[in-house]
Amino acid sequence: MPSLIDLALEGRQVAEQRPWPRTIVEFPVWNFAADQLAEGAWSLSGLWGEPSAVHMALVDEETAQAAVISLACPNRSFPSVGRRHPPALRLERTIRDLFGVEAMGPPDARPWLDHQRWGTRFPLGAPAVPGDPSPYPFLPVEGDSLHQIAVGPVHAGIIEPGHFRFTAGGETVVRLEQRLGYTHKGVEGLMAGADLTRAAQLAGRVSGDSTVAYALAFARAAEAALGIDAPARAIWLGALMAELERLANHLGDIGAICNDASFALMLAHCSVLREDVLRAADTAFGHRLMRDVIVPGGVARDLAADGAAAIRAVVATIRRRFPALVELYDNTASLQDRTVGTGVLTPALARHYAAGGYIGRASGRAFDARRSLAYAPYDDLQFDVPVLTEGDVNARVWVRIREVEQSLSLVEQILDRLPGGALLAPLEASANAGEGMAIVEGFRGDVLAWLRVAGGRIERCHLRDPSWFQWPLLEAAIEGNIVADFPLCNKSFNCSYSGHDL
Numbered sequence: 001m002p003s004l005i006d007l008a009l010e011g012r013q014v015a016e017q018r019p020w021p022r023t024i025v026e027f028p029v030w031n032f033a034a035d036q037l038a039e040g041a042w043s044l045s046g047l048w049g050e051p052s053a054v055h056m057a058l059v060d061e062e063t064a065q066a067a068v069i070s071l072a073c074p075n076r077s078f079p080s081v082g083r084r085h086p087p088a089l090r091l092e093r094t095i096r097d098l099f100g101v102e103a104m105g106p107p108d109a110r111p112w113l114d115h116q117r118w119g120t121r122f123p124l125g126a127p128a129v130p131g132d133p134s135p136y137p138f139l140p141v142e143g144d145s146l147h148q149i150a151v152g153p154v155h156a157g158i159i160e161p162g163h164f165r166f167t168a169g170g171e172t173v174v175r176l177e178q179r180l181g182y183t184h185k186g187v188e189g190l191m192a193g194a195d196l197t198r199a200a201q202l203a204g205r206v207s208g209d210s211t212v213a214y215a216l217a218f219a220r221a222a223e224a225a226l227g228i229d230a231p232a233r234a235i236w237l238g239a240l241m242a243e244l245e246r247l248a249n250h251l252g253d254i255g256a257i258c259n260d261a262s263f264a265l266m267l268a269h270c271s272v273l274r275e276d277v278l279r280a281a282d283t284a285f286g287h288r289l290m291r292d293v294i295v296p297g298g299v300a301r302d303l304a305a306d307g308a309a310a311i312r313a314v315v316a317t318i319r320r321r322f323p324a325l326v327e328l329y330d331n332t333a334s335l336q337d338r339t340v341g342t343g344v345l346t347p348a349l350a351r352h353y354a355a356g357g358y359i360g361r362a363s364g365r366a367f368d369a370r371r372s373l374a375y376a377p378y379d380d381l382q383f384d385v386p387v388l389t390e391g392d393v394n395a396r397v398w399v400r401i402r403e404v405e406q407s408l409s410l411v412e413q414i415l416d417r418l419p420g421g422a423l424l425a426p427l428e429a430s431a432n433a434g435e436g437m438a439i440v441e442g443f444r445g446d447v448l449a450w451l452r453v454a455g456g457r458i459e460r461c462h463l464r465d466p467s468w469f470q471w472p473l474l475e476a477a478i479e480g481n482i483v484a485d486f487p488l489c490n491k492s493f494n495c496s497y498s499g500h501d502l
Contacts, residue, residue: 356445
C-alpha cells in the first residue's frame with residue numbers, strides 16, 4: 001500500500017501549499033483515498049469545496065503525515081466519499097448546499113445547512129433561486145409501539161439552536177436524528193476577499209468558546225501560506241492562551257455534566273473556578289476569552305505586567321480546590337449511577353470517525369494534535385495525553401479531569417520558560433500568493449484551517465470544527481439509553497453548534 005505522501009505524489013503538486021503537500025488528482029486516486037479511509041488506514045481530517053473543485057485532507061496517524069488531495073469538478077460533481085466512508089456524508093451535503101457541487105451516488109443527498117431560507121441556493125457557487133421550503137425528510141423508523149419526540153431547535157436553557165428527533169419505545173431511544181444549521185453565519189462567504197486582519201477576526205468568532213483555537217489555526221495557516229515565522233515569544237503566548245481556554249472550558253463542562261445529573265453542587269464550585277480562569281485571562285490579555293489577540297504573524301498584545309502573577313494565582317487556586325471536587329465526583333454514588341455505563345461510544349466508531357478531543361480519547365483514540373502532529377512549543381513541553389477505553393459519560397468526565405491537571409502543568413511550564421523578544425513578524429510577504437493548512441488542538445479536539453491568500457486578501461478559507469465528526473457519534477451513543485439521559489450524554493459530548501454550522 002502506498003504511503004500518504006506517495007499518494008500525494010500521484011498527481012500534480014501545488015507548489016504554493018505549505019507545510020503539507022496538496023496534489024491535484026484524478027478519479028482513481030480520489031476513489032483509492034476513499035477506500036483507504038473506509039479501511040481505517042487513514043483518517044479524514046476535512047472535506048470542502050469550491051465552485052469547480054473539491055478538496056480532501058487526510059492524516060496518517062501512524063506516520064504523523066498529512067496531505068490534501070484535490071479533484072477538479074468541471075461538471076460540478078465528484079465521486080462520493082460518503083458512500084464508502086460515512087463520516088464524509090454531512091460534509092458532502094454541505095458542499096452541495098454552498099457550491100452546488102454534488103457527490104455522485106451518496107446514500108444521503110438531503111440538504112444539510114440549507115434550510116431553504118437563504119433567498120438563494122448555492123450562494124458560493126452558481127446562485128439559483130430556491131423553490132418553496134419543503135419539510136425536512138427525517139429518516140423513517142419502523143416497529144411496534146414506537147413514538148417520536150421532537151426537541152428544539154429552541155431549547156429551555158441558554159443554548160444554541162439545534163433540532164433533535166427521537167424515536168423511542170417507551171423510554172428507550174431507538175433512534176436519534178439531528179438537524180443542525182440554524183446558526184449558519186456565512187463565514188466562508190464573508191472570508192472571501194477579506195484582508196488578513198478581518199479574516200482573523202472572523203476566524204476567532206466561528207465558535208465563541210474556541211476563539212483562541214480558531215485564531216491560532218487561522219494564524220498558523222496564514223503564516224504557512226506567506227512563508228512567515230511568528231516570533232518565539234508569540235508562539236509561547238499562543239500556547240498559554242490555548243491552555244487557559246482549555247482549562248476554562250473543561251472546568252465548565254465538568255460542572256455542567258454533573259448538573260445534568262442533578263448534582264448542582266459540582267456546577268457551583270466548577271463555575272467559580274472557571275470564572276477565576278476567565279478573570280485571569282482578562283487581566284493577562286485584556287479580554288476574558290482572549291479574542292483578537294492571536295493574529296497572523298504573532299500576537300497583537302503582550303502579556304500584561306501583572307498577567308503572569310494573575311495566572312499563577314489561579315493555577316494555585318485550582319490546584320488547592322480541584323482535587324476535593326474530583327474526590328466528591330468519584331465518591332458520590334448517585335452521580336456515578338448516572339454517568340457510569342451511560343452513552344457509550346465504542347472505540348471502533350471513535351476510530352472510524354476520527355473523533356478528536358475528550359470524545360475520542362475517552363473511547364481509546366489517542367490522537368492529540370499537540371503531540372500527534374507536534375507543533376511549537378508543545379514539541380518542547382512535557383505533558384501526557386490521557387486515554388480511556390470505556391467510552392461512557394464517566395470516561396469523558398475523567399479525560400477532562402486529567403486534561404485539567406495537564407493544562408495546569410503546561411501553563412506553569414510556559415510561564416517558567418516564556419522567552420523574550422518581538423511579538424509580531426512583519427507581513428511584507430503579504431503580496432505573495434500562497435496556500436497554507438494548520439491543525440491545532442482546541443479544547444474540543446482538532447481544529448483545521450486551510451486557506452489561499454493573494455495580495456494580502458483571502459481567496460478561499462475553510463475552517464473545520466471537531467464537531468463535524470462528533471455530532472454523528474452522539475446519535476450512536478444515545479441509542480439504547482433512556483430519553484432522560486440525553487441531556488447528560490449531550491453535555492458530555494458538548495459539540496459546537498456554531499462551529500459546525502459555519
